[in-house]
Amino acid sequence: xIRNLILYPVIVGVFSLLIWFIIDAxxxxxxxxxxxxxxxQTSELSDEESKPVVISSEESxxxxxxxxxxxxxxxxxxQIIVILFVSKLFGALFAKINQPSVIGEMLxxxxxxxxxxxxxMPEFSEFIFPKSSLNNIQFLSQIGLVFFxxxxxxxxxxxxxxxxxxNAIVISHTGIIFPYFLGVGVAYFLFExxxxxxxxxxxxxLFMGIAMSITAFPVxxxxxxxxxxxxxxxxxxxxxxxxxxxxxxxxxxxxxIAIAKAGSIGSALFTIGLSLAFILFMLFVVSPFIKKLSYxxxxxxxxxxxxxxxxxxxxxxxxxxxxxxxIHALIGAFLAGVCMPQKSNIKIMLMEKIEDVSILLLLxxxxxxxxxxxxIGLLNESHLWVTCGIIxxxxxxxxxxxxTLASKLTGHSWKESLSIGAxxxxxxxxxxxxxxxxxxxxxxxxxLFAIMVLMALVTTFMTGPLLDxxxxxxxxxxxxxxxxxxxxxxxxxx
Numbered sequence: 461x462i463r464n465l466i467l468y469p470v471i472v473g474v475f476s477l478l479i480w481f482i483i484d485a486x487x488x489x490x491x492x493x494x495x496x497x498x499x500x501q502t503s504e505l506s507d508e509e510s511k512p513v514v515i516s517s518e519e520s521x522x523x524x525x526x527x528x529x530x531x532x533x534x535x536x537x538x539q540i541i542v543i544l545f546v547s548k549l550f551g552a553l554f555a556k557i558n559q560p561s562v563i564g565e566m567l568x569x570x571x572x573x574x575x576x577x578x579x580x581m582p583e584f585s586e587f588i589f590p591k592s593s594l595n596n597i598q599f600l601s602q603i604g605l606v607f608f609x610x611x612x613x614x615x616x617x618x619x620x621x622x623x624x625x626x627n628a629i630v631i632s633h634t635g636i637i638f639p640y641f642l643g644v645g646v647a648y649f650l651f652e653x654x655x656x657x658x659x660x661x662x663x664x665x666l667f668m669g670i671a672m673s674i675t676a677f678p679v680x681x682x683x684x685x686x687x688x689x690x691x692x693x694x695x696x697x698x699x700x701x702x703x704x705x706x707x708x709x710x711x712x713x714x715x716x717i718a719i720a721k722a723g724s725i726g727s728a729l730f731t732i733g734l735s736l737a738f739i740l741f742m743l744f745v746v747s748p749f750i751k752k753l754s755y756x757x758x759x760x761x762x763x764x765x766x767x768x769x770x771x772x773x774x775x776x777x778x779x780x781x782x783x784x785x786x787i788h789a790l791i792g793a794f795l796a797g798v799c800m801p802q803k804s805n806i807k808i809m810l811m812e813k814i815e816d817v818s819i820l821l822l823l824x825x826x827x828x829x830x831x832x833x834x835x836i837g838l839l840n841e842s843h844l845w846v847t848c849g850i851i852x853x854x855x856x857x858x859x860x861x862x863x864t865l866a867s868k869l870t871g872h873s874w875k876e877s878l879s880i881g882a883x884x885x886x887x888x889x890x891x892x893x894x895x896x897x898x899x900x901x902x903x904x905x906x907x908l909f910a911i912m913v914l915m916a917l918v919t920t921f922m923t924g925p926l927l928d929x930x931x932x933x934x935x936x937x938x939x940x941x942x943x944x945x946x947x948x949x950x951x952x953x954x
Contacts, residue, residue, distance in 0.1 A: 536596050540825065542588060543597075546572060547824035560682050562888060563921055565824055569831025570913075579837060589832055601829045604822020605893060606793040607814050610775050612677060613797020614807055616703050628697065632704035634866035635884045636673045636712075639858025643672030646854055650847070654908040663720040667903045670713050671895060671912055672855050675705040676888030676920065683886065683923060694876055698883045701863070705884065710794060713894060714787040720901050721786045731786045738781060739795060746774060747799040754804040771800070771810060788897060823889070830892050830913065833899065838907045848911045855915050856922075859885040875934040882926040891916035 528534050547568040554564030571577060578585040589597075647665035655664045680702045689695035718731035753767060775796040782792030800807050839845055864881030868874065895912050898904045904912065 532593070532596065535590075535593055536600075539588060539593065539597060539828075540821075543568075543572065543824050543828040544821070547827060558686075559921065559924055560679055560686070560888075562679055562682070563917070565827045566830075566888070566892065566917055566920070568824070569827035569829070570834060570836070570917075571831065572828050573831035573834050575831070575834060575836035575910075594829065594832060597825055597829045597832070600822060601826035602789070604818050604826055605790055606775070606779050607818040608823060609790045609793040610797040611811065611815055611818060612706070613794040614800045614811060615677075615681075616707070616798055628700040628704050630870050631697075631863060631866040631880060631884075632701045633708060635675070635701065635859055635863040636705060636708055638862035638865075639673040639855065640669035640712075642854050642858045643669035646672075646851065650908065654905050656902050656905055659720075659903055663716070663903055666716045666719065667898050667901075670709060670716055671891065671898065672858055674709050674887055674891050674894055675702050675859065675884050676886045676890040677702045677706045678890070679888035679920060679923075680883050680886045683883065683927075687927070694879060697876075698880055701880065701884060706890070709890075710791055713897070714782075714791050717787050717897065717901065720903060734785050735782070735787050738785065742778065742795050742799050746778075746796075750774070750799055751801045751804075754801045754806045767806065768810070768813070771806065774799075790893065790897075826896075827892070830896060833896075833906075834910050834913045835906055836910050836914070838910055844907060844911070848914055851911055852915045852918050855887075855919055856885060859887075859919070860926075875930060878930045879927060882923055882930065885919050885926070886923045887916045888920040891920075 529538060547565040550564035550568035550571070551561030552564070554567075555561045572585075572589070574585070644665045647661070647668040650668070651661050651664055655661070677699075681699060684695045684698060689698075714735055715728075715732055718735065719725075719728040722728035722731050750771070753770065775793055778792035778796040779789035780792070782795070783789040800810070839848065860881040862881070863884035864877045867877035867880040872880070892913065895904065895909060895916065899909045
């Protein structure tokens with residue numbers, strides 16, 4: 461012990477002195493070399509020009525800090541910290557008013573963008589989110605979306621869907637085709653004013669249809685879980701309808717993207733043909749292969765990193781192929797998730813590994829990126845706000861009205877039908893994903909993108925209050941007391 465106490469300072473001290481000696485000698489060489497090379501140049505300078513610029517040590521330190529923060533990595537880390545803090549703060553505030561936290565996170569993105577922070581504190585906003593840095597946030601958010609869509613695909617339980625398949629398909633597809641028709645119809649009146657010059661009416665109309673008919677499966681599932689409806693007949697039917705809605709909507713979206721990117725019917729048909737061939741390959745070749753692997757490693761002690769790497773490789777390769785084909789990487793990730801075995805430890809393990817990183821860390825970056833490209837300030841004329849109100853109204857009529865009518869026609873009560881309509885009207889995150897795809901493809905103008913983002917926020921926010929109103933008016937008149945948790949015959953604990 462004593463020997464170590466003596467040996468340590470001796471070794472450190474001797475080598476520190478040697479390092480200092482070498483550096484000091486090197487500085488002499490550096491000074492001599494610079495003086496020799498710059499003799500002729502300094503002789504030509506005037507006395508005023510040759511005076512050195514004196515920077516105080518305090519200014520030097522602050523400049524160094526500023527340069528470190530503005531470096532690509534430093535700025536990205538700072539942006540992530542700000543985004544996570546604001547998104548979680550907004551999420552917690554909205555949870556306090558019995559709204560899904562995802563709505564708060566969506567609004568946090570708007571707050572950080574030019575619509576609020578950029579308007580109130582433009583210099584600070586430019587410092588945190590300069591335009592040159594947005595590509596880094598976009599790439600990270602896209603990776604988060606790839607993992608998120610993989611999770612959504614894994615959450616689809618095909619066996620459970622079969623039990624409600626008949627009613628669910630009628631309700632889901634009616635809830636798609638009716639708002640899709642309304643979206644195509646409203647596109648006819650919006651095309652000349654809002655469509656970019658290089659976009660055809662077909663691409664614009666088809667995309668407006670899908671933007672009007674989407675349902676947010678994750679937000680709907682979270683609302684049902686918070687209200688204790690997940691295992692009720694109504695909850696199972698709503699989840700099933702949303703699942704069919706998601707699958708159908710993403711298939712239609714893939715077709716719309718193919719048409720928009722191809723530019724001609726022949727190229728679009730070729731892209732659609734490649735897409736169908738790849739989907740069949742994933743369902744009938746890749747899915748059985750993964751099932752065999754899962755049976756082999758189904759015991760927890762046999763689950764290893766090699767299997768996880770194989771599954772991640774399949775997910776990324778599927779995303780890459782669909783991106784190359786021309787129907788977007790997110791569709792490939794969703795398809796890879798659908799191919800995962802439903803009853804297997806590998807699915808549980810992957811959900812645990814991916815979900816926290818994707819939802820808690822990377823998705824807030826997507827909300828922030830969406831907010832940073834949403835310019836509500838562009839809606840600076842009254843007719844633009846009138847257009848926004850009309851689009852919101854049509855969106856609600858399409859999904860809420862279509863879902864309610866289809867549910868009633870399949871034999872459900874008015875209470876159940878209205879509840880299904882309110883739940884199917886939830887758009888949330890899935891709508892933002894679709895809108896960002898349309899914006900990247902150049903189908904949506906900045907003004908229309910802002911309007912559609914507002915529509916997504918309003919229709920998502922109104923789901924909870926709509927359910928409360930439906931529950932309130934469906935109660936017996938003699939019992940008008942309302943307690944959260946006592947929905948559709950479910951008794952609250954005392």
